[in-house]
Amino acid sequence: MAKNTMIHGKTKSGFEFSVDPDAVKDMEFIELAAEAENNGLILPKMIEYILGSKQKKALYYHVRNEKGRVMIEDINDEITQIFDSLNTNAETKN
Numbered sequence: 659m660a661k662n663t664m665i666h667g668k669t670k671s672g673f674e675f676s677v678d679p680d681a682v683k684d685m686e687f688i689e690l691a692a693e694a695e696n697n698g699l700i701l702p703k704m705i706e707y708i709l710g711s712k713q714k715k716a717l718y719y720h721v722r723n724e725k726g727r728v729m730i731e732d733i734n735d736e737i738t739q740i741f742d743s744l745n746t747n748a749e750t751k752n
Contacts, residue, residue: 667743669736673720681708682744705737708744 664676681687687707694700706714721732 665744665747667740669739671720671736673717673736675709675713675717675740677708677740677744679744679747701733701737705733708740 663679665679666674666676668674684707687704690700690704690707694704702714705717709717717733717736718728721736722728723732
């Protein structure tokens with residue numbers, strides 16, 4: 659059985675990420691995504707599930723503004739680009 663390789667990508671702002679393609683197909687992630695439609699507070703859990711804690715921290719650092727704040731709009735923009743990239747990747751399509 660072939661081992662899955664990580665999917666690598668880069669957002670428009672330059673954030674580089676790696677995602678295990680199986681994470682997107684995992685039922686626990688699907689449940690988080692379904693819950694997020696009614697509860698936007700699930701987004702941090704989704705980010706950590708897909709990116710892991712180390713990349714999540716790196717993402718927050720990447721978008722941190724001059725006041726030291728991590729604004730939801732910036733995170734939404736980055737994570738939308740990441741999810742769009744995963745949605746167009748053949749390894750993550752269901």
